[in-house]
Amino acid sequence: MTTPREPATQDHPPLEHSASTAPFDPYAADRLATDQGTAQATPGQIMWWRFRRHRLAFASGIFLCAIYASILICEVLAPYSLNRRNTDYIYAPPQAVHVIRDGQLVWPYTYGREMTLDMENLRRIYRDDTDDVQPLRFFCRGDPYEFWNLIPADLHLICPAKGGELFLLGTDRLGRDVLSRMIYGARISLTIGILGVSMSFALGIIIGGLAGYHGGTFDLLVQRVIEVLQSIPSIPLWMALAAIIPVTWSPILVFIGITVILGMLDWTGLARAVRSKLLALREEDYVLAAKLMGAGSGRIIRRHLIPGFMSHLIASATLTIPGMILGETALSFLGIGLRPPITSWGILLTEARSVNIIALYPWLMAPVIPVILVILAFNFLGDGLRDAADPYK
Structure with missing residues (x-):
């Protein structure tokens, strides 16, 4: 006698029942659209999305954009003109x-x-x-x-x-407003960093690109020159070269001379980075294809190899500019950089060389604050760009 067979139990509930009991996800469609958009996005867009998620770097970028925009209208932002003297308020506190x-x-x-x-x-x-x-x-x-x-x-x-x-930040020994002179000094200190980096990047990309692409004797010569320059302490070398600038030069020529010195001494690190990248990329198939199509070495480097690590160059620039600003500040503070009537943050800090002056009039150290903020902002921005450009992250 056979027992009646029990109805088979279903391992999975019907589709209708599953759909009715599954938790509702209101963001599922947004995530699907985001995934599809990421698959169709360009590398630049992906880098921008990653950079925006780095809040500290994004805020640093906004701060730097604002402070660089301010140098365009520093005459309007400053309460007084650059050389306005108030003899009744000498060493007045803020x-x-x-x-x-x-x-x-x-x-x-x-x-x-x-x-x-x-x-x-x-x-x-x-x-x-x-x-x-x-x-x-x-x-x-x-x-x-x-x-x-x-x-x-x-x-x-x-x-x-x-x-x-x-006098929101006090006055100096001549009764000049410290805040106004800081605003004017930002134009020189920030501009010299941009110009110096532009020069060092041009030298680093050209010399490092040729050394990495062609190799051979030129590569060995470039490496030895880089090793010699990097073995010399930076500040003594800056001081020696800055001391060569004639005293009779005009302020504009001195500014150009300091910029050239900072740019010519800071290209070695970038040249090595470009060389190592090109050594790895020159064996790729698209480089061989460009050669077979008759492209010259200059075009291959400029149109095919350099764009392959342009994001790395951008991140390197943001980390190089602070060194330029600190170099100008150090040279001007030591009295062998820019000279009055040009005003920079380094020149303003020469007012606070003496310990007694700092003890009696501490507000003369106020130009240190924008230097620190700008250096930190560039470092945070460089970290964010480097993380955003990392293809393995």
Whole structure:
């Protein structure tokens, strides 16, 4: 006697039941579209998406774009002209900006100042006069200047009250506003980094590219020259070359000379990186195909090999510019770089060479702050670009 067969149990529920009980994913369609978009994206787009996810590097890039944009309008941003002297406020400390008065929110203002002489310590003592309220003015008329030495103008972003003074970062030994001179100095310090890197990149790509592509005797000669240059300490070499610049040169010629020195001494690391990349890429099939089609070595390097690691070059540039800025700052601080009337961050720091000056007037060290911020921003940006350009990440 056969027992009735039990209905077979289903290992998997029906499709309708599975669809009704599966958790709903509202982002599934977005992820599918993203995956399809990534598959169709160009390498530049993928690099940009990776870079945006690096928040610190992205914020550093925005900061650097803003500070480089500011050098285009530094005359407008500075409260005073570059060489404006206020002999009544020599070594004046920074002023505080207030927005609350008698418990109420008011227009930004500063207090006037009273100066007395401390004959015992031979110092000027400044005290705020709380009865002298000086409202700040924005987008106002102030010291006249020539915008980019071309257009006469007198518009400033911020100005003191009429008849008052505004020194947000204090003044120096000649009564010049430290903040205004820092803003003007950014134009020189930041520009010399860009120009120096452009020169070093041109030398590094050309010399390293030829050495890596052709090899042979030229490659051996280039490697020996690079080893000799890299074995010499940087700062003594900079000092020796900068001391060669004649004292009679104009400020513009000195600026060009310092830029050339920094660019000619910083190409060795990039040349080695380009050489190693080209040694690996010159054996690829597309290089052989270009040769068979009659392309010359210059075209192959320029159109086929260099673009293959352009992202690496961009990341290297962001890490090289800080060295240029620090080199100019060090040379100018030591007195063998740029010279007045040119103003840079290094020249401003010469005001704080003495320990006694730093102890009595610490605000003269304020130019160190933008140097540190710019160097850190370039390093963070370089790290982000390097990670975004890594094809194995």
